[in-house]
Amino acid sequence: MAIMSANYLTKTFQGHTVVDDLSFKLEPGKCVALLGPNGAGKTTTLRMLAGFIKPSQGNIQFNEEQFAKDIRHYVGYLPQYPVFHNWMTGEEFLIYVGKLAYLSKNEAKTKAHELLDLVRLSDDKQKRIGKYSGGMKQRLGIAQALMHDPQLIILDEPVSSLDPIGRREVLNLIRELKKDATILFSTHILNDAEEVSDDILLLNHGKLLKQGAIQEIHSQQETKTIYLAFQDEPKFIEERLKEFNSVFNIKRENTGFAITVHDVNEARAQLLEVIQSEGWNLTKFEVLSASLEDIFIKAVTE
Amino acid sequence: MQWQTIYKKEMLDHWRHFKWIWVPIVFILFAVMDPLTAYFMPIILESAGNVPEGATIDIPTPSVGEAMIMSFNQLNMLGVLIAVVISMGLISRELSTGVYELILSKPVRYSHYMTAKFTAMMTLLSVSIILALITGWYYVTVLFGDLAFTQLLTSAIFYIFYFMLILSIVMVFNSFLTSPGLVAFLSIFTVVVLNAFTSIFDHVITWSPMLISDYIGTYIFSGEIETDLYFSTGIAIIISLLLLWLSIILLKRQEMH
Amino acid sequence: MDDLIIQLILPLVILQLILIIVALIDLRRVEATRGPKWVWILIIIFGNLAGPIIYFIVGRKG
Numbered sequence: 112m113a114i115m116s117a118n119y120l121t122k123t124f125q126g127h128t129v130v131d132d133l134s135f136k137l138e139p140g141k142c143v144a145l146l147g148p149n150g151a152g153k154t155t156t157l158r159m160l161a162g163f164i165k166p167s168q169g170n171i172q173f174n175e176e177q178f179a180k181d182i183r184h185y186v187g188y189l190p191q192y193p194v195f196h197n198w199m200t201g202e203e204f205l206i207y208v209g210k211l212a213y214l215s216k217n218e219a220k221t222k223a224h225e226l227l228d229l230v231r232l233s234d235d236k237q238k239r240i241g242k243y244s245g246g247m248k249q250r251l252g253i254a255q256a257l258m259h260d261p262q263l264i265i266l267d268e269p270v271s272s273l274d275p276i277g278r279r280e281v282l283n284l285i286r287e288l289k290k291d292a293t294i295l296f297s298t299h300i301l302n303d304a305e306e307v308s309d310d311i312l313l314l315n316h317g318k319l320l321k322q323g324a325i326q327e328i329h330s331q332q333e334t335k336t337i338y339l340a341f342q343d344e345p346k347f348i349e350e351r352l353k354e355f356n357s358v359f360n361i362k363r364e365n366t367g368f369a370i371t372v373h374d375v376n377e378a379r380a381q382l383l384e385v386i387q388s389e390g391w392n393l394t395k396f397e398v399l400s401a402s403l404e405d406i407f408i409k410a411v412t413e
Numbered sequence: 414m415q416w417q418t419i420y421k422k423e424m425l426d427h428w429r430h431f432k433w434i435w436v437p438i439v440f441i442l443f444a445v446m447d448p449l450t451a452y453f454m455p456i457i458l459e460s461a462g463n464v465p466e467g468a469t470i471d472i473p474t475p476s477v478g479e480a481m482i483m484s485f486n487q488l489n490m491l492g493v494l495i496a497v498v499i500s501m502g503l504i505s506r507e508l509s510t511g512v513y514e515l516i517l518s519k520p521v522r523y524s525h526y527m528t529a530k531f532t533a534m535m536t537l538l539s540v541s542i543i544l545a546l547i548t549g550w551y552y553v554t555v556l557f558g559d560l561a562f563t564q565l566l567t568s569a570i571f572y573i574f575y576f577m578l579i580l581s582i583v584m585v586f587n588s589f590l591t592s593p594g595l596v597a598f599l600s601i602f603t604v605v606v607l608n609a610f611t612s613i614f615d616h617v618i619t620w621s622p623m624l625i626s627d628y629i630g631t632y633i634f635s636g637e638i639e640t641d642l643y644f645s646t647g648i649a650i651i652i653s654l655l656l657l658w659l660s661i662i663l664l665k666r667q668e669m670h
Numbered sequence: 671m672d673d674l675i676i677q678l679i680l681p682l683v684i685l686q687l688i689l690i691i692v693a694l695i696d697l698r699r700v701e702a703t704r705g706p707k708w709v710w711i712l713i714i715i716f717g718n719l720a721g722p723i724i725y726f727i728v729g730r731k732g
Contacts, residue, residue, distance in 0.1 A: 124668070161518050164668050181520050188518035194511040196422075198429050210418040211519040241701055255515065431692050435726050438685050442719055445682065453675075498727050552678060 112175060114139045114262050114293055115160070115185075119169035122155050122317075129155045131317035133169070137263065142289040144304035145297040147314035148411060153297040154191060156314065157267050160295070161188035173262065184212075187256030191267040193248060197241030201232055201251050204240060205258060212259035219258070226254040230284060246277030253284060257292075264288065266296035270303055282307055301403045311403075313410055320410045328406060335375045337382065340367030340395035351389070355381045367395060416525045423533030432499060432537060440541040443491050444549030447483035451475050452556045477558040478634045481565070484549030485572065488542065489626050493579055497600045500534050500583045502593035508667065509591040527661045531584055538580065539573050546572070564636060568629045571646050575625040578649040579604060581656035588660035589667060622649035690714055693722035693729075702731040 113136035122130040130152045137143060147153050158164045160171060162182035173185045195204055202223055209219030227233045230250035235243065243251065249269065256264055269285070270278045285307050288294060298304055304311055304325075311328065313321040321328060345351075349361050352370065357378035360371040372378035375398060386393050427433055455472050475483070504527070507513040517526070543566075550565040582603050586596040611623040619641050628642035693714045697703065703710055710729055713721045 163514065163518055183518060183520040186518070188515075190511060190514045190518070192511055193515055195515065196426070196512060198426065207418065207422055208516070208519055211415060211516065211521050213415065213520070252515075256518075259519070430730075431696055431726070434692050435689055435722065438689050439719070439723055442682065442685060449678065449682075495723070555674075555678065 112139075113137055114174060116172045116175070117160065117169070118172065120156070120159060120166045120171070121168040122152075122159060122164070123167045129317050130159070130166075133314075133317070133319050135312060135319060135322055137293055137295060138310075139262075139293050140289075140291075141310055142285070142294040142308045143296075143310045143312060144308035145295060145312045145314060146299070146301065146304055146407060147297075148299060151314045152317035153314055154267055155317075157188070157265050157295070157297055160263075161186050161265050163188065184259070185262045187259065187261035187264045189249075189252045189256045189264075189266045189269060192272070193252035193255075195240045195248065195251065198239060200237050200239055201243070201247075202227065202236035204251070205255055208255045209258040214259060222258055222260075223254075226257055229257075229287075230254045231280075244277075246273055246280055249273060249277065249281055250284065253281070253288075257288075262293065264292050264294045266294065268298060269296055271298060271300060278303075301407055305403050313407065315411050321406075325403070328403075335372055336399040337370045337372055337375070337378060338367060338395065338397040338399055339370060339382070339386075339393065342392040342394050345389065345391040348391070351385060352382070355385075357381060369399075415521065416529050419521075419525055419529035420533050423530055424536070427533065427537050436495065436499065436537060437541040437544045439495060440488065440492055440545035441548045443487040444484040444545035445552045447487050448475075448480040448549065448553050448556060451480060451483060475557065477553060477560050478630075480553045480557045481550065481560055481633050482630045484546060484553065485568075485626050485629060488545065488572075492542070492545075493576070493604065494601070496538055496576055496579055497583055497597050497604075500580055501587070501597035501600070503530050503534060503584070504587040504664070505590050505593050505596050509593075523665050524661050527584065527588070527664060528657065531580060531657060534580060535577060538576050542573055542576060543569050560633070561636070564633065567638070568632060571625060571629055571632075571642060574646045574649045574653075575622060577653045578622050578656075581653040581660070584660045585656050585663065588663040620644045620648050622646070622652065625649060686719065689719075689722045693725045697725065697729070700730050703729050704731050 116134075116136040118134055120130055120133040121128065133156060145153050145156065155164070159166050160182075162171075171182055173182060199207065205223035205226060206216070206219045209222055210216065214222060224233070224236075227236050230253055232247060232250060232254070235247065240248065240251065249272075253266070253269070256266070266285070270281045273281060282303060285294060285296065289307065289309075296308075308325065310324050311322065312319060323331075341348075348368070349363075352358050352361055352368075355378065357372050357374050358370055359373055362369045362371070370378070370382070379398070383396075452474070455474075458472075504513070507516070517523075546565060546569045550560065550562065554560055579600070583596060583600045586599050590596050590599075607621075608623050611618060611621040615621070615624065622645050625642070625645050628639060628645060632638050632642060694711070697707060697710055697714065710725055714725050715721065717724065
């Protein structure tokens, strides 16, 4: 059962369609990356799913309920540029936000301390948020999104404004969270998506171009690359390999050859056979899937 | 529960930013400034010594009622101005910085958000007004003669509803603008226009809330509350509630992008 | 006469002093102001009643 389904979501701002007829479902326990170039409609989509703005058309359903209440109850949301009341301390802010989500004072306090531990801000909980660094604010932002134990955690570009250390911290945190939560996060950095997410949604011009598990999307690709490296460069290797019909292209790189192939299994057999029969001293044989970047660029430019 | 949470947070905000100290003090200083100057003016002029030989200074000392009205008039000008500028960013600043997005992503009711903020600010303003007018009354009675305390307190309570109207005007502009400066400008502009309109047609629209302070003046002189005061105050309350309702609707329609 | 002046003026002077002190405490605490802090110190101390008020309204940043 999907915990959330978005049905035919469309959002128009002053005649300009930002999100166009978007439909997808989120399975429980998955970490899903929403990918797309800048201006693809990622933030608008997330704001609709967070119940923060209303879709012009379509609807959002949680737990397949017919008459849903305010969807903000189900969602913990971290905006792209989280801004806090800087005069409050981290602890005060979390308790405040918890009480806004109908936790009792004690529940809010307990939960706040638990989350401050999780995001490693316990030592700074008495400090005013105005004195926090960017990474600390982002972690506090994640903590506030979790205060009311939401079914779905939505993070809008959670790492793109951070330095490498802050980025690492937040990615580790996401990896920890995905053990027992459903996460949807947007990013335009494909490495991040590949690193922590199970599924991807690829968005451009407000339309959904691709969706599915990362492995599945990789395996759908028509061509793959096999990377070969040798101790000494074999003579006439390019000429020899080109004879195979499974080989599509050969590219010489610094330390070896990147060979683009149609059918991986066929090509693997043929290549290994010729290597053995010719006695080339192979040092590396690797089947590379097309990078997410290739897929992304291909999908966006098509 | 949620409403109280926001109200308490707003009160804490006003406290942390020292508004609970400086706003009452400033209101008090406004309220005593004019009666005090009026009392000491002849003495100041005399001691300045640049009065021509033989000329007598004849500035009539104001009556107790006139002096008390001076306090109200100061608050009418400067008090309203301060009330507008301290509430110009109540929501508009949260919209422009983005705090709003974080807070409203929780299941917060728009009506709670708006009315709790309104009430917290109204609490601060009411306390400041009462303290200021009591201090003003104390100075006036010491310097100019007797005025019943209950009469002053009744006037102050009526006067608070005038500020309620001003604050609800500010909240309307807050609910759809993201620039606090523009909120302040348009609010003051609205008050000025309403005042001008009322003074042109004051024989027709005798119920205008802009006349509340005039009617309070009459009450201070006569000691009797005219029906016009009840009427204009009632209108002020009704318009305030309508404006609050309007600002909740406008805030709901607010879409950030 | 002089007694009366002291009795009435002194509390006002104290209030004004409180206003200045509170503004200076706030100025010390805030991270950033519009314009340099030393200018605000001058405005608060020498700006009469308006000085602290202007500081509280427009002085702080963020």
